[in-house]
Amino acid sequence: DVKVTQSSRYLVKRTGEKVFLECVQDMDHENMFWYRQDPGLGLRLIYFSYDVKMKEKGDIPEGYSVSREKKERFSLILESASTNQTSMYLCASSSSRGIYTEAFFGQGTRLTVV
Amino acid sequence: DQQVKQNSPSLSVQEGRISILNCDYTNSMFDYFLWYKKYPAEGPTFLISISSIKDKNEDGRFTVFLNKSAKHLSLHIVPSQPGDSAVYFCAASENYGQNFVFGPGTRLSVLP
Numbered sequence: 001d002v003k004v005t006q007s008s009r010y011l012v013k014r015t016g017e018k019v020f021l022e023c024v025q026d027m028d029h030e031n032m033f034w035y036r037q038d039p040g041l042g043l044r045l046i047y048f049s050y051d052v053k054m055k056e057k058g059d060i061p062e063g064y065s066v067s068r069e070k071k072e073r074f075s076l077i078l079e080s081a082s083t084n085q086t087s088m089y090l091c092a093s094s095s096s097r098g099i100y101t102e103a104f105f106g107q108g109t110r111l112t113v114v
Numbered sequence: 115d116q117q118v119k120q121n122s123p124s125l126s127v128q129e130g131r132i133s134i135l136n137c138d139y140t141n142s143m144f145d146y147f148l149w150y151k152k153y154p155a156e157g158p159t160f161l162i163s164i165s166s167i168k169d170k171n172e173d174g175r176f177t178v179f180l181n182k183s184a185k186h187l188s189l190h191i192v193p194s195q196p197g198d199s200a201v202y203f204c205a206a207s208e209n210y211g212q213n214f215v216f217g218p219g220t221r222l223s224v225l226p
Contacts, residue, residue: 004157031212040123042203042218043158050212090157096212100165102148103205103214105157 003027004106006091012112019078021109023091030096032074033103034058034066037088049074050096081113117141118206118217126223133191135220137204140185144206148214149178149189152201161202162189194224 007022025032031050035043035058045058047066055066063085067075074093078085088110092103119138127133137147145166150158164171164178164187171178177190191198204217 009155033214035216040218042118042120043205043216045213045215048213092157092214094212094214100146100163102160102163105150105159107157108155110155 004091004093004104006089006106006109008109009107010110010112012114013078013081015082015113017078017081017113019081019111019113021076021078021089021091021111023074023076023106024072025074025091025093025104026072027093027095027104028071029093029104030071031094031103032068033092033094034064034074034076035090035092036060037090037108043090046076078111081111083113085111086113087111115140116218117144117215118204120202120204120217120220122220123218124221124223126225127194129196129224129226130193133189133194133198133222133224135189135191135202135204135222137187137189137217138185139187139206141206141208141215142185143208144215145209146207147178147180147187148205148207149176150203150205150216151198152203152219158203191222194222196224196226198222199224 034046091106148163149161152158
């Protein structure tokens, strides 16, 4: 069974803290994504990566950075957490081999910044 | 400006009836479209997809229709069941599935 695993289901952090969200996939996928989900806004792309050490900005990269040192792991970093980064964060992966593939999602991390 | 729009934030349907969820897009370069279902506190799960070379795709109770000239797609669920109650996201890709743009979602409630 294919799997994308996010390290935490729920996190509470203080304003100004550096926050790490970890994501691991076991499908040998080349592509990995970080989205945030907010009511009425759907899923918005923060960053994505097509390969190890590669990263591309999505629609809302400000305040975030990412790291992909290994193919199976994609980390999202909030350099200095702020209250407007309180959200549901979703990691996904997909294969770049072939066409018409879908993205597989992790269970999400509900982050609250206080 | 949103490239993928779902203009109905919510929809209520009686059990056994048809649910129709709509999605509009603005980018004519999109060539692949997907529907995802999301329960609270879980990640989205893939439901059904359609490529731009087709106008219909069926999988059991789920059918997706694509009207390229209108830049519109819809998801039909027949018959609707209470377990279908969830948020449904429409997504589109212009690289045959290499990157995905999501709509804001429609919350479907199927009433017993």
